[in-house]
Amino acid sequence: MKRTPLYEAHLRLGGRMVEFAGYALPLQYTSIVEEHLAVRQGAGLFDVSHMGEFWIRGEEALAFLQWATANDAARLKVGRAQYSMLPNERGGVVDDIYLYRLGEAEYLMVVNAANIAKDFAHLEALAAGFRVELEDASERTALLALQGPQAESLLQELTEADLSQKKKNDVFRAQVAGRPALLARTGYTGEDGFEIFLAPEDAEAVFVALVERGAKPAGLGARDTLRLEAGFPLYGHELTEATNPLCTPWAWVVKKEKAFFGKEAMLASPCREKVVGLVLETGIPREGYPVLSGEAPVGRVTSGGYSPLLEKGIALAYVEEGAEGPFFVEVRGRRVQASLSPLPFVPLK
Amino acid sequence: MDIPKDRFYTKTHEWALPEGDTVLVGITDYAQDALGDVVYVELPEVGRKVEKGEAVAVVESVKTASDIYAPVAGEVVEVNLALEKTPELINQDPYGEGWIFRLRPLDLGDLDDLLDAEGYQEALESEA
Numbered sequence: 001m002k003r004t005p006l007y008e009a010h011l012r013l014g015g016r017m018v019e020f021a022g023y024a025l026p027l028q029y030t031s032i033v034e035e036h037l038a039v040r041q042g043a044g045l046f047d048v049s050h051m052g053e054f055w056i057r058g059e060e061a062l063a064f065l066q067w068a069t070a071n072d073a074a075r076l077k078v079g080r081a082q083y084s085m086l087p088n089e090r091g092g093v094v095d096d097i098y099l100y101r102l103g104e105a106e107y108l109m110v111v112n113a114a115n116i117a118k119d120f121a122h123l124e125a126l127a128a129g130f131r132v133e134l135e136d137a138s139e140r141t142a143l144l145a146l147q148g149p150q151a152e153s154l155l156q157e158l159t160e161a162d163l164s165q166k167k168k169n170d171v172f173r174a175q176v177a178g179r180p181a182l183l184a185r186t187g188y189t190g191e192d193g194f195e196i197f198l199a200p201e202d203a204e205a206v207f208v209a210l211v212e213r214g215a216k217p218a219g220l221g222a223r224d225t226l227r228l229e230a231g232f233p234l235y236g237h238e239l240t241e242a243t244n245p246l247c248t249p250w251a252w253v254v255k256k257e258k259a260f261f262g263k264e265a266m267l268a269s270p271c272r273e274k275v276v277g278l279v280l281e282t283g284i285p286r287e288g289y290p291v292l293s294g295e296a297p298v299g300r301v302t303s304g305g306y307s308p309l310l311e312k313g314i315a316l317a318y319v320e321e322g323a324e325g326p327f328f329v330e331v332r333g334r335r336v337q338a339s340l341s342p343l344p345f346v347p348l349k
Numbered sequence: 350m351d352i353p354k355d356r357f358y359t360k361t362h363e364w365a366l367p368e369g370d371t372v373l374v375g376i377t378d379y380a381q382d383a384l385g386d387v388v389y390v391e392l393p394e395v396g397r398k399v400e401k402g403e404a405v406a407v408v409e410s411v412k413t414a415s416d417i418y419a420p421v422a423g424e425v426v427e428v429n430l431a432l433e434k435t436p437e438l439i440n441q442d443p444y445g446e447g448w449i450f451r452l453r454p455l456d457l458g459d460l461d462d463l464l465d466a467e468g469y470q471e472a473l474e475s476e477a
Contacts, residue, residue, distance in 0.1 A: 028385060031385060032386055033388070221412055225411060284409045306389070306409075313389070332414070
């Protein structure tokens with residue numbers, strides 16, 4: 001199992017380590033609910049060094065990204081970031097990504113840990129014919145995510161950059177606790193917050209400095225409950241190689257007015273299923289549980305769990321296009337009433 | 350890990366505390382710690398007859414669902430309704446307020462087949 005530069009720090013902080021995408025990472029330190037609420041009410045700190053980082057540079061970097069990604073990379077100004085997807089030739093999703101523009105012809109792409117090798121090979125194949133250089137910097141990059149309403153004030157104590165001037169999706173270079181960092185006002189929790197890219201040897205000092213100022217270390221458990229409450233997709237669950245993103249709540253990412261790889265197939269593939277948000281009357285829905293309309297099976301839970309804020313079981317589920325409620329989720333043989341919920345389940349900041 | 354000496358244990362981490370002709374059943378400190386935040390408990394129906402080792406209740410934490418097995422055969426005579434509103438009692442007081450159900454065993458002698466505190470401690474150590 002691979003270790004992030006924070007492995008020893010996690011053990012010292014009492015992290016309960018589990019395997020995730022080939023890495024040893026903390027599931028939780030104290031309690032998933034406590035860590036979740038710390039992010040909603042204060043500030044939580046995640047080690048997301050397992051995520052993949054690719055640099056894309058060169059004269060035709062933008063042209064290449066316009067072809068490889070579904071969102072409109074041309075709208076990105078220097079110092080800005082956007083959520084996007086890598087479509088495959090069938091119009092499905094190779095991965096969902098975050099794209100940061102650092103210079104005129106310099107971009108950083110953050111990808112899911114489990115997809116690093118697949119994504120890089122896919123991009124290299126697409127890059128033939130473009131004057132562009134791709135660099136997989138995943139092994140040389142540590143990444144922290146400081147999230148929550150107190151993230152700005154807490155981080156401000158450690159950096160000379162004026163964070164009050166930084167908007168959501170801004171990206172900039174600054175020192176944090178005396179270490180060179182790339183900071184972005186982005187995250188995966190539905191809260192305000194910052195993602196901090198560092199050299200591996202600087203990660204622990206910055207992590208410890210943030211914890212000392214009151215950021216609560218938070219593990220993979222809270223990361224998942226937070227993103228679920230926020231209604232964000234998780235690759236392999238809501239998004240897969242077979243998912244047409246136009247049939248999901250994240251269809252806004254796809255900019256049909258531009259040309260991109262897989263576009264024709266995407267436009268041609270019909271929507272047979274849709275993603276819905278469900279709140280259960282009782283019990284906890286888990287991935288794979290059947291969704292019923294009356295007695296008839298019409299779908300399945302793709303992500304389910306407990307919402308610490310709503311204190312209820314919530315789920316993202318795929319149901320057949322046209323299926324009508326009332327919906328039920330089959331929880332270990334019991335039919336439990338589930339009401340449709342708009343996404344996100346809780347208000348985002 | 351706290352393992353009180355006044356009760357019996359199963360290898361699946363239930364405890365059974367004899368009280369008159371009934372036994373109170375819950376999960377151990379080790380089990381609640383391994384589960385993490387308990388957020389939902391599915392209680393059995395009072396009057397249900399159960400076999401030894403039968404799945405009787407379900408304890409759900411944020412991350413997983415876990416079956417709770419009958420330590421001995423018998424009839425469910427009471428359930429801890431407080432867990433419907435405050436499932437976290439299982440985390441806070443696994444051997445007390447966090448009890449799950451009360452059984453009337455077919456044969457109280459069946460309790461002798463269970464582990465004592467020392468035996469449970471050894472079972473935990475061999476598991477680790």
